[in-house]
Amino acid sequence: MRFAKGHGTGNDFVIIPDPDGLLDLPGELVARICDRHTGLGADGVLRVVRTAAAGESDVAGQRAEWFMDYRNADGSLAEMCGNGVRVFARYLLDEGLAAGPELRVATRAGERAVLAHPDGQFTVDMGAAVVIGPGAVDAGGQRLAGLAISVGNPHLACLVEQSVAGIDLAGPQVLAPAEFAGSAADSPGLVSANVEVIRLVGDHEAEMRVHERGSGLTLSCGTGAVAAAVAAAVAAGEWTDGTGSAWTVHVPGGRLAVTPSATASLLTGPAEIIATGELSASWIAGCVAPVGLNMR
Amino acid sequence: MRFAKGHGTGNDFVIIPDPDGLLDLPGELVARICDRHTGLGADGVLRVVRTAAAGESDVAGQRAEWFMDYRNADGSLAEMCGNGVRVFARYLLDEGLAAGPELRVATRAGERAVLAHPDGQFTVDMGAAVVIGPGAVDAGGQRLAGLAISVGNPHLACLVEQSVAGIDLAGPQVLAPAEFAGSAADSPGLVSANVEVIRLVGDHEAEMRVHERGSGLTLSCGTGAVAAAVAAAVAAGEWTDGTGSAWTVHVPGGRLAVTPSATASLLTGPAEIIATGELSASWIAGCVAPVGLNMR
Numbered sequence: 001m002r003f004a005k006g007h008g009t010g011n012d013f014v015i016i017p018d019p020d021g022l023l024d025l026p027g028e029l030v031a032r033i034c035d036r037h038t039g040l041g042a043d044g045v046l047r048v049v050r051t052a053a054a055g056e057s058d059v060a061g062q063r064a065e066w067f068m069d070y071r072n073a074d075g076s077l078a079e080m081c082g083n084g085v086r087v088f089a090r091y092l093l094d095e096g097l098a099a100g101p102e103l104r105v106a107t108r109a110g111e112r113a114v115l116a117h118p119d120g121q122f123t124v125d126m127g128a129a130v131v132i133g134p135g136a137v138d139a140g141g142q143r144l145a146g147l148a149i150s151v152g153n154p155h156l157a158c159l160v161e162q163s164v165a166g167i168d169l170a171g172p173q174v175l176a177p178a179e180f181a182g183s184a185a186d187s188p189g190l191v192s193a194n195v196e197v198i199r200l201v202g203d204h205e206a207e208m209r210v211h212e213r214g215s216g217l218t219l220s221c222g223t224g225a226v227a228a229a230v231a232a233a234v235a236a237g238e239w240t241d242g243t244g245s246a247w248t249v250h251v252p253g254g255r256l257a258v259t260p261s262a263t264a265s266l267l268t269g270p271a272e273i274i275a276t277g278e279l280s281a282s283w284i285a286g287c288v289a290p291v292g293l294n295m296r
Numbered sequence: 297m298r299f300a301k302g303h304g305t306g307n308d309f310v311i312i313p314d315p316d317g318l319l320d321l322p323g324e325l326v327a328r329i330c331d332r333h334t335g336l337g338a339d340g341v342l343r344v345v346r347t348a349a350a351g352e353s354d355v356a357g358q359r360a361e362w363f364m365d366y367r368n369a370d371g372s373l374a375e376m377c378g379n380g381v382r383v384f385a386r387y388l389l390d391e392g393l394a395a396g397p398e399l400r401v402a403t404r405a406g407e408r409a410v411l412a413h414p415d416g417q418f419t420v421d422m423g424a425a426v427v428i429g430p431g432a433v434d435a436g437g438q439r440l441a442g443l444a445i446s447v448g449n450p451h452l453a454c455l456v457e458q459s460v461a462g463i464d465l466a467g468p469q470v471l472a473p474a475e476f477a478g479s480a481a482d483s484p485g486l487v488s489a490n491v492e493v494i495r496l497v498g499d500h501e502a503e504m505r506v507h508e509r510g511s512g513l514t515l516s517c518g519t520g521a522v523a524a525a526v527a528a529a530v531a532a533g534e535w536t537d538g539t540g541s542a543w544t545v546h547v548p549g550g551r552l553a554v555t556p557s558a559t560a561s562l563l564t565g566p567a568e569i570i571a572t573g574e575l576s577a578s579w580i581a582g583c584v585a586p587v588g589l590n591m592r
Contacts, residue, residue: 003571010333037306037515037549040571041337219333253333275299275336277573 001279003033004091005040008083008271010219010253014042015091015273021053027075029284034073040279043218044078045071046088048097051106062111064104066092072214080109080152082222086122086271089114094273109152123268126223127152129230129260131239136175137195140168144197147231148177151265153213154193155227156180159235164197169211194221198228198249206232207250219253226265229258297575299329300387301336304379304418304567306515306549310338311387311569317349323371325580330369336575339514340374341367342384344393347402358407360400362388368510376405376448378518382418382567385410390569405448419564422519423448425526425556427535432471433491436464440493443527444473447561449509450489451523452476455531460493465507490517494524494545502528503546515549522561525554 001023004015014033016025025047033039047069051059054067068088070078085105092098092105093116101116115123132148135156144167146158156174160167172195174181180193195211210224211217233244242262249256257268297319300311310329312321321343330338343365347355350363364384366374381401388394388401389412397412411419428444431452440463442454452470456463468491470477476489491507506520507513529540538558545552553564 003573005336007334012333012337036332036337037308037339038303038568038570040301041308041332043333272334272579273576274334274579275573275575277299277571279571280569283568283570 001281001284002276003040003279004273004276005042006087006091006271006273007253008086008220008222009251009256009269011081011083011221012042013044013046013084013087014040015046015048015087017048017095019048019050019053019097021049021055023047025071027071029075030071031073031075032286033279042073043215044073044081044084046084046091047071048088048091054106056108058108059106062106064106064111066098067106070107077108080107080112082124082126082226082267083220083269083271085112085114085124085222086269087273089116089122089124090271090273117268120270120272121268122271123266124222126226126265126267128263129226129265130262131230131234133177135177135180138173138175139195139197140170140172142167143175146196147234148180148193149227149230151223151226151230153223154180155196155224156193157196157198157224157227157231159198159200159231161199164199164207164209167197167209169195169197169209169217172211194224194227196221196224196228196231198231200232200235201250202248204232204236204245205248205250209252220251220256222256222267222269225249225251225256225258226260226267229260229265233260297577297580298572299336299575300569300572301338302383302387302567302569303549304382304516304518305547305552305565307377307379307517308338309340309342309380309383310336311342311344311383313344313391315344315346315349315393317345317351319343321367323367325371326367327369327371328582329575330371338369339511340369340377340380342380342387343367344384344387350402352404354404355402358402360402360407362394363402366403373404376403376408378420378422378522378563379516379565379567381408381410381420382565383569385412385418385420386567386569413564416566416568417564418567419562420518422522422561422563424559425522425561426558427526427530429473431473431476434469434471435491435493436466436468438463439471442492443530444476444489445523445526447519447522447526449519450476451492451520452489453492453494453520453523453527455494455496455527457495460495460503460505463493463505465491465493465505465513468507490520490523492517492520492524492527494527496528496531497546498544500528500532500541501544501546505548516547516552518552518563518565521545521547521552521554522556522563525556525561529556
């Protein structure tokens with residue numbers, strides 16, 4: 001089984017090429033691959049499969065040639081990932097599987113347009129960002145006011161005055177709105193929305209840290225960066241018509257650029273391929289294989 | 297630059313073949329490779345180089361063909377690693393670089409004999425284990441009595457009655473002996489010895505967790521398993537002649553077998569190769585390379 005490993009602002013992926021949809025990639029194998037000590041290690045797996053060969057009803061109507069079959073590190077299916085789709089696009093281009101600089105990628109959240117820039121950056125259309133209303137979070141005993149925002153998934157984006165590094169984001173609790181906090185009782189230990197803390201650090205420039213629902217503190221989150229830019233744009237009085245101008249968002253894993261919009265938010269950032277290779281067949285088989293003794 | 301990734305009981309390594317010692321592998325590149333989000337991710341790098349081509353005075357007198365040039369994840373040099381040398385041996389055998397089942401590996405701590413078993417297990421001669429005397433540790437406010445043991449590096453091995461999973465090993469403080477605790481003041485936040493907590497769970501069978509000096513909680517530690525077996529052997533009244541019988545040591549990353557000895561302790565455990573491949577040249581160059589646009 002061939003693979004590549006890549007990352008976008010520290011959000012890392014094992015890419016598995018399977019153009020004709022012939023691979024058996026059960027959740028157990030995805031979880032083994034993503035294990036950071038006994039596997040290759042990654043935040044998720046991106047299977048590269050032709051949309052027509054994917055055999056998934058979710059993408060049956062999409063016309064993009066390639067489908068990003070995104071799996072979480074625990075093996076479960078995921079819809080979209082703003083950092084992952086850049087890495088996916090970079091892989092397609094580097095391998096000659098797609099022509100650039102414009103391409104489209106099928107995902108479980110619908111087709112995404114991607115634009116490759118000559119300097120190695122990629123811009124992704126992240127779709128609509130919608131301001132839901134005011135909200136609040138308890139971050140390590142500190143109450144933070146924020147905005148509830150949907151970028152396909154729920155975010156609670158909190159502008160703060162202090163350095164974001166000093167805020168306890170280990171286990172934030174969403175206090176409001178109720179629909180964001182509602183599921184916390186069902187899932188003890190999990191927050192019910194992605195929580196961002198954002199500080200303005202310059203003209204249209206912000207720093208952000210994020211606690212991702214189900215993943216905890218991460219180095220980067222594409223939809224989180226969009227939510228942060230929306231919150232910053234609202235605070236700057238720019239969101240009156242549902243659009244913002246371009247914002248630079250510094251995340252722990254690097255720098256992203258976001259132009260938020262109620263119809264088509266644009267996320268720009270780097271995507272790197274670290275390595276390519278082949279998984280050991282005996283390791284995939286899950287057994288400690290006999291040692292290849294060479295009696296020379 | 298070619299690589300393999302392997303692990304032994306969850307202690308994982310990127311293996312870099314460099315038979316003729318031609319590679320430039322500065323500490324910065326090792327650290328980038330070992331980064332678990334923006335690199336391949338590993339506890340360390342094992343460079344595979346012919347002893348004669350290594351150009352290291354530490355190994356100049358050793359007659360083993362292959363030198364395990366072991367680097368910590370931060371890029372610094374390291375002497376030996378009981379889990380690493382098994383993975384190193386497995387790589388040599390799988391690649392046909394050495395004949396088995398017996399082989400020798402040059403390390404900065406001296407030559408190590410390794411025996412490959414047909415079932416994929418490897419036995420390594422870990423050298424002498426020496427009981428220094430009684431000691432004590434503060435583990436999250438709980439005072440634990442233990443034995444100070446040297447396995448080339450310092451260990452404080454504490455037999456406990458409770459499940460080892462429940463003991464706070466996040467930042468143990470060595471209370472005694474003084475020579476093990478001495479450097480703590482110089483290195484705030486670092487413990488001055490490896491600390492093991494060990495519970496007997498059966499006949500010559502123990503479970504162990506370890507806090508490694510400079511690395512924190514890890515899934516496995518080869519010298520720690522030897523120290524654990526010594527402490528268990530002493531408690532069983534077996535150490536009167538400086539040898540113990542065979543002990544099974546369960547670590548979070550798997551199972552090891554140890555026959556401790558004041559002259560030549562034997563450590564047996566698995567070693568797996570997960571994948572082989574090639575690092576991206578543009579990633580090594582450390583820059584975001586231009587995207588390979590394919591105008592088909």
